[in-house]
Amino acid sequence: MNGSNHAVVRLVNGSNHAEGRVEVLYGGSWGTVCDTWWDLKDAKMVCRMLGFDGALDAPRSARFGQGSGDVLRVDCSGTDCSKVETSTPCGHHMDAGAVCYLGAHPNPLQVRLANGSIDAEGRVEVLYDGSWGTICHYWWDLRDARVVCRMLGFGGALDAPRSARFGQGSGRILLDRVNCDGTEDNLAECDYSGNARYSCSHTSDAGVICYSGGLFSRDFNLVVHLPD
Structure with missing residues (x-):
């Protein structure tokens, strides 16, 4: 693995400058990504490294044509794609790509809450291609719930x-991680995997509990015990 913090990436063979096969400069030569x-x-990390705001898609199977040179395995976790492994079993038929965008996301997701006792809570469901699906709970936390609640007009989670x-x-488990x-x-x-490839089932469906207005939407009793 290479520990360099100065990875250089580019997009090649797309129909415009915001899409293409991902190539990484490594050891003085350009290679593709398995x-x-x-x-x-x-893909989002690559797009951000190139000055875009995010990614719409992470194409696989050489959608933007097969490249040349080494096929690299690249770890895009953290702040860049600097961790590179050169010994991979991949061929150029497995070259990865990215489709980037600037500005607001052009394809926002639509969500709803299902099966809660009130309208501010429930299982999170996402609309995709005319059908509703769920979200796998891997990595699911309060930050993710805040975004869902904000989308639905609540004050927070x-x-x-x-x-x-x-x-x-x-239906399908549409989002993972x-x-x-x-x-x-x-x-x-947000960052996410577009499908639940990690053996996620509906026993792992994610949910949220939202609130409106001030800090809490639910009534609660505060009990204070004073010293005798």
Whole structure:
């Protein structure tokens, strides 16, 4: 693995400058990226390194044509794509790509809450291609819940329930490893894997509990014990 913090990337063979096959400058030569484990999180990092605001897609299987040179395995976690492994079993038919965007996300996600006892809580469901699906709870936390609650017009989130607390959904598990920083206006702006490739089932459906207005939407009793 290479520990350099100065990785250089480029997009090649796209129909415009915001898309293409991802290539990395390594050892003085340009190589391509193996698409094993390649997902939207990796594509977003590449896009941000190139000055874009995010990624719309993380194409696999050489959608932008097969490159030349070494096929590299690249770790785009952290702040860049500097960790490079040169010995991989991948061929150029597995070259990875990225589709980037500038400005607000052009394809925002639509969400709803299902099976809660009030409208401010429930299982999080996402609309995709005309059907509703769920979110896998891997990496799901309060920051992700805040974004969902904000999308639905609430003031914030009280909790990010896991393990299908609001019952098991149906249909596809559409998002996995959601990783928001909590300031996003839409889940589409967060890092996530576009499908649950890690044996996620509906027993792992994620939920939220939101609040409106001030800090809490639910009444509670504060009991103070004074010394005798």
